[in-house]
Amino acid sequence: MAQLIVLGVADRDTADRALDIASDLNRQQLLRLDDAAYAYKDDKGRPRIHQTFSTTGAGAAGGALWGTLIGLIFLNPLLGLAVGAATGAVAGRLTDIGIDDDMIKEIGAHLEGGRAAVFLLADITTADRVIDAYRPLEPTVLRTNLSKDDERELVEALRS
Structure with a gap:
């Protein structure tokens, strides 16, 4: 522990x-x-x-990865990357570990x-x-x- x-x-x-x-x-x-x-x-x-x-940086990286994958599904990986990174950064900023x-x-x-x-x-x-x-x-x-x-x-x- x-x-x-x-x-x-x-x-x-x-x-x-x-x-x-x-x-x-x-x-x-x-x-x-x-x-x-x-x-x-x-x-x-x-x-x-x-x-x-930095939870913000880790959240942005994770969000960018998932956003890109989702963007590929909907044929717009750049938009997915941007939205995913922004969402991940906000989530990381709000996370306290x-x-x-x-x-x-x-x-x-x-x-x-x-x-x-x-x-x-x-x-x-x-x-x-x-x-x-x-x-x-x-x-x-x-x-x-x-x-x-x-x-x-x-x-x-x-x-x-």
Whole structure:
């Protein structure tokens, strides 16, 4: 089962590095990354979100494929492509999978100057190696869906 872990980091660049680490750990099969994102505040103090998976793009691609196939049936593949891509993009935009966007926005709104929050939804297979990879970033655990004991162990392991 995937665990949600929200880490507070120093800044947006550190959040980018955290997502790079997650991607690398995923390639090494030390964790199975289902979704990842980070939130930060821009120069004007507005919360911003960086998602790693775009449902809009995936919806548009799927819609374009189906639209083209349907267009071929009705002898107008270009119209089918255009309508399918537009419909798929709208459907993808309205779809929320993985990490809850409202939670990301809520935590992002409470960030202090310059800090960022990294959101990882992953099934961690080798916890000690994942913790070792993140320890240099000096993150703080903001929220998890782990048990209290597991969360306490995570907090202590990241501090070591």
